[in-house]
Amino acid sequence: xxxxxxxxxxxxxxxxxxxxxxxxxxxxAYVSRGLSTEVRxxxxxxxxxxxxxxxxxxxxxxxxxxxxxxxxxxxxxxxIAEVLAEARDNLGYGEPDEWSGLAEPDGVAVVPQSLWDDxxxxxxxxxxxELAKLLEKLTLAGDSRVRVDDSxxxxxxxxxxxxTTTGIRVAGRENGCYLSVGTLADDGDxxxxxxxxxxxxxxxxxxxxxxxxxxxxxxxxxxGATKPESRRITVVLDPFVxxxxxxxxxxxxxxxxxxxxxxxxxxxxxxxxxxPLLTLVDDPTxxxxxxxxxxxxxxxxxxxxxLIQDGVLQKFxxxxxxxxxxxxxxxxxxxxxxxxxxxxxxxxxxxxxxGLRAQADIVAGIDDxxxxxxxxxxxxxxxxxxxxxxxxxxxxxxxxGTVGAPVREFTIASxxxxxxxxxxxxxxxxxxLPMSATGVSLVIHDVTMSGA
Amino acid sequence: MIDxxxxxxxxxxxxxxxxxxxxxxxxxxxxxxVGLDDGKIEQLSTGRNRGAGIRVIAGETTGxxxxxxxxEAGLMAAARVAAEAARQGGGGIKVVALTxxxxxxxxxxxxxxxxxxKAAKVxxxxxxxxxxxxxxxxxxxxxxxxxDGRTRIVIANSDGLVAHDERVRTLLRVSAVANGDAGMxxxxxxxxxxxxxxxxxxxxxxxxxxxxxxxxxxxxxARPAPSGSLPVVIKAGSGGVLxxxxxxxxxxxxxxxxxxxxxxGKVGELVASPLVTLVDDGTMTHEWGAIAxxxxxHPSQYNVLIENGILTDYMxxxxxxxxxxxxxxxxxxxxxxxDLPMVRMTNTYVLNGEEDPxxxxxxxPNGVYVAHLGGGSVNTxxxxxxxGMTEAYLIENGEITEPLREGNLIGNGPQVLRDIDRLGNDFxxxxxxxxxKDGQGVPVGDGQPTLxxxxxxxxxxxx
Numbered sequence: 018x019x020x021x022x023x024x025x026x027x028x029x030x031x032x033x034x035x036x037x038x039x040x041x042x043x044x045x046a047y048v049s050r051g052l053s054t055e056v057r058x059x060x061x062x063x064x065x066x067x068x069x070x071x072x073x074x075x076x077x078x079x080x081x082x083x084x085x086x087x088x089x090x091x092x093x094x095x096x097i098a099e100v101l102a103e104a105r106d107n108l109g110y111g112e113p114d115e116w117s118g119l120a121e122p123d124g125v126a127v128v129p130q131s132l133w134d135d136x137x138x139x140x141x142x143x144x145x146x147e148l149a150k151l152l153e154k155l156t157l158a159g160d161s162r163v164r165v166d167d168s169x170x171x172x173x174x175x176x177x178x179x180x181t182t183t184g185i186r187v188a189g190r191e192n193g194c195y196l197s198v199g200t201l202a203d204d205g206d207x208x209x210x211x212x213x214x215x216x217x218x219x220x221x222x223x224x225x226x227x228x229x230x231x232x233x234x235x236x237x238x239x240x241g242a243t244k245p246e247s248r249r250i251t252v253v254l255d256p257f258v259x260x261x262x263x264x265x266x267x268x269x270x271x272x273x274x275x276x277x278x279x280x281x282x283x284x285x286x287x288x289x290x291x292x293p294l295l296t297l298v299d300d301p302t303x304x305x306x307x308x309x310x311x312x313x314x315x316x317x318x319x320x321x322x323x324l325i326q327d328g329v330l331q332k333f334x335x336x337x338x339x340x341x342x343x344x345x346x347x348x349x350x351x352x353x354x355x356x357x358x359x360x361x362x363x364x365x366x367x368x369x370x371x372g373l374r375a376q377a378d379i380v381a382g383i384d385d386x387x388x389x390x391x392x393x394x395x396x397x398x399x400x401x402x403x404x405x406x407x408x409x410x411x412x413x414x415x416x417x418g419t420v421g422a423p424v425r426e427f428t429i430a431s432x433x434x435x436x437x438x439x440x441x442x443x444x445x446x447x448x449x450l451p452m453s454a455t456g457v458s459l460v461i462h463d464v465t466m467s468g469a
Numbered sequence: 470m471i472d473x474x475x476x477x478x479x480x481x482x483x484x485x486x487x488x489x490x491x492x493x494x495x496x497x498x499x500x501x502x503v504g505l506d507d508g509k510i511e512q513l514s515t516g517r518n519r520g521a522g523i524r525v526i527a528g529e530t531t532g533x534x535x536x537x538x539x540x541e542a543g544l545m546a547a548a549r550v551a552a553e554a555a556r557q558g559g560g561g562i563k564v565v566a567l568t569x570x571x572x573x574x575x576x577x578x579x580x581x582x583x584x585x586x587k588a589a590k591v592x593x594x595x596x597x598x599x600x601x602x603x604x605x606x607x608x609x610x611x612x613x614x615x616x617d618g619r620t621r622i623v624i625a626n627s628d629g630l631v632a633h634d635e636r637v638r639t640l641l642r643v644s645a646v647a648n649g650d651a652g653m654x655x656x657x658x659x660x661x662x663x664x665x666x667x668x669x670x671x672x673x674x675x676x677x678x679x680x681x682x683x684x685x686x687x688x689x690x691a692r693p694a695p696s697g698s699l700p701v702v703i704k705a706g707s708g709g710v711l712x713x714x715x716x717x718x719x720x721x722x723x724x725x726x727x728x729x730x731x732x733x734g735k736v737g738e739l740v741a742s743p744l745v746t747l748v749d750d751g752t753m754t755h756e757w758g759a760i761a762x763x764x765x766x767h768p769s770q771y772n773v774l775i776e777n778g779i780l781t782d783y784m785x786x787x788x789x790x791x792x793x794x795x796x797x798x799x800x801x802x803x804x805x806x807x808d809l810p811m812v813r814m815t816n817t818y819v820l821n822g823e824e825d826p827x828x829x830x831x832x833x834p835n836g837v838y839v840a841h842l843g844g845g846s847v848n849t850x851x852x853x854x855x856x857g858m859t860e861a862y863l864i865e866n867g868e869i870t871e872p873l874r875e876g877n878l879i880g881n882g883p884q885v886l887r888d889i890d891r892l893g894n895d896f897x898x899x900x901x902x903x904x905x906k907d908g909q910g911v912p913v914g915d916g917q918p919t920l921x922x923x924x925x926x927x928x929x930x931x932x
Contacts (some may be wrong), residue, residue, distance in 0.1 A: 065530070068533070068534040088517075089516065103515045107513040114509055147770065208851060210848055210850045278653075281652075282602075386722030394846050395877075396843075397846070402646060407857075409879045425877055426926070432930075465696045467879075468698075
């Protein structure tokens with residue numbers, strides 16, 4: 018059994034709002050609805066079962082370059098009228114900005130994505146609970162030193178529509194499911210932590226064995242870790258860490274930061290900003306990406322954008338506003354954080370073009386280095402405007418081509434600019450991760466490790 | 470918001486499948502946000518979110534459902550979903566009789582921000598922009614945000630409790646960019662209280678703007694932070710996040726119960742320098758983490774967690790307290806009606822010591838002076854934590870000298886607590902914070918007097 022796509026109903030609501038535009042007004046309505054389930058299992062029992070439903074509308078009105086917005090967490094028609102009136106009132110307090118304006122259809126064809134799977138919708142609750150229980154069991158069976166903190170199943174169904182007076186009319190829906198497990202490994206007084214996860218469009222795509230194995234490995238391999246001596250060193254970032262690093266780099270390649278004087282890379286288009294080994298692409302049209310999508314938050318077709326080619330900066334990702342202000346074509350990168358937020362420029366699905374070698378082969382060529390398996394505090398130790406980079410880390414030392422002693426409670430530091438130039442190898446071990454960037458092993462020279 | 474007789478019927482519906490506890494948490498939030506960037510008021514946004522979360526507990530299992538529909542039909546439907554989710558066989562009819570709790574006020578509000586015209590809010594940001602730009606010719610960009618929110622809350626549970634609350638929070642954030650020969654630097658400052666618009670009669674927004682701009686300007690001359698282990702002096706009111714991360718999270722009973730805290734089984738033991746008395750205090754009037762009642766309806770409390778270095782207690786919510794057969798501590802909090810409550814901090818701070826802060830610096834031959842901190846995070850199971858320094862200086866021969874570029878500091882919670890060897894008498898609260906746990910953010914405060922940690926690892930690049 019499959020339910021019909023009801024996102025068209027949301028589009029009707031959005032269009033109804035847009036039809037109320039007064040002369041001289043641009044109006045945009047974003048309408049969304051979602052349903053999610055979360056099961057948490059602990060010691061073989063359901064600890065909690067959450068069933069969450071949400072809906073809301075966000076309205077933007079632009080007139081004479083002034084913008085006002087308002088939103089509300091319900092689709093009750095009487096409330097929607099109030100939201101529109103509020104947005105209209107609010108624009109009187111914005112200041113005119115000649116580049117303000119809604120997205121306009123730009124002729125770029127939508128690359129259809131299969132973002133919906135009926136099988137997930139038809140999965141019974143009991144099966145979802147079983148999966149979380151099974152993941153806990155598999156993880157515990159992996160190593161007698163391991164305890165499970167929590168084992169979780171979650172899924173989400175979302176539908177959304179955008180309509181504007183400028184001719185945008187889009188609607189769609191998507192769903193997906195996710196399993197995760199948090200682990201604790203004990204050895205005497207010492208405890209280390211790990212995690213594992215699996216993602217899919219339906220439950221049959223979830224790889225539980227791998228999630229369990231990784232959760233066990235991540236926690237146990239750090240047992241006995243000590244604090245390393247401070248020195249300059251070559252780091253190998255594990256794919257999961259590289260993906261987080263790419264997320265930060267992506268944040269600097271943003272047209273809004275450029276026009277507002279906050280980008281490290283303003284005025285650098287056409288210049289070498291990274292080692293020629295690096296080619297970085299934002300491609301939400303690749304169905305393998307966790308954040309694959311066909312439409313951006315402003316209603317434009319999502320598209321493939323090459324940001325860095327062989328180390329040379331090619332372009333920035335743009336919202337409609339920043340593209341207009343920079344005088345460049347839109348890139349389809351309007352990001353929206355739900356009905357309460359306004360769209361802003363951001364990367365949708367970053368991918369690094371992989372190299373050739375597996376991590377073990379890369380490590381074999383390193384005499385003195387460190388394999389970084391976890392980072393902590395990227396939000397507090399990285400400044401995307403100045404480029405200063407400093408993060409807490411844990412990992413394994415590399416000596417004469419082999420991975421050895423675990424280390425923790427140290428930081429690695431450099432600047433984003435230097436790290437891009439000091440990339441020494443891009444691994445071939447591409448991983449599609451549940452975040453907006455892919456991972457590969459990434460080797461970076463001359464990073465400062467601070468420990469004892 | 471919802472009548473008691475409706476709440477009674479909804480709770481009874483929640484208990485129908487044999488559960489032993491049911492709870493309704495309903496909230497109605499309205500807020501205004503104004504953003505300024507690049508010299509312009511970009512937009513003014515107003516919003517409303519209301520709804521109810523219904524929690525049903527049967528044995529060890531919690532069922533939870535939420536709805537944006539506050540009608541009786543909407544609430545009953547959510548109660549059925551939650552009850553089904555928590556079902557553990559049995560079944561039966563229980564009668565719930567509610568007693569409304571007297572309302573309690575921790576942070577009296579003088580001027581409800583919703584009664585203030587939008588133009589006055591916009592004007593605050595114009596003043597911020599002007600003050601920050603006037604702070605120095607090198608200031609190249611300023612962004613600022615104003616926000617206020619008023620939440621009305623009703624909490625009812627099958628133990629007969631009904632509690633009402635009204636919360637008002639007002640926040641100003643300023644961030645500045647300075648451009649110099651060695652590139653750009655940023656500075657940030659914020660002001661936030663559980664207070665109404667009278668906040669801006671008490672504090673001049675220009676001071677917040679100048680603090681943010683000053684940080685960016687100072688760092689234009691900054692040198693790379695050192696790499697390695699050094700003594701660290703933390704300025705009063707800037708390092709509460711250290712305690713939030715180094716031990717606060719580890720004292721949350723839900724993490725302790727699962728053996729995911731280095732402080733498990735340590736009550737009564739010396740876990741910190743005897744100089745340290747640490748308190749979590751939801752009753753601290755007007756502070757960012759102040760609450761009259763927690764999100765389970767329990768009155769907020771002044772809870773001593775560490776007294777003269779000895780661990781005295783953890784923080785508790787309904788669920789963990791019930792399991793242990795002990796009282797709650799007013800620490801059951803949630804981000805919104807869409808979320809389950811968890812054990813969370815409120816305002817977490819270290820009480821004053823006795824020393825003149827100037828002496829602490831004077832007695833430190835070499836080290837780092839941290840004057841402003843960014844965020845932090847902790848792994849509670851290992852105790853390893855980091856926090857970012859957004860304004861810091863070298864200490865050379867007992868004097869504060871050159872400014873340093875940004876970086877993280879890393880330490881191990883239990884070790885750092887033992888290594889606190891000097892404590893000042895200049896207690897101050899820090900900036901408003903948002904504490905994240907399990908995907909939920911809640912407003913928290915922190916504070917401490919000037920203090921010194923004997924040794925911490927500074928995550929810079931200079932040898």
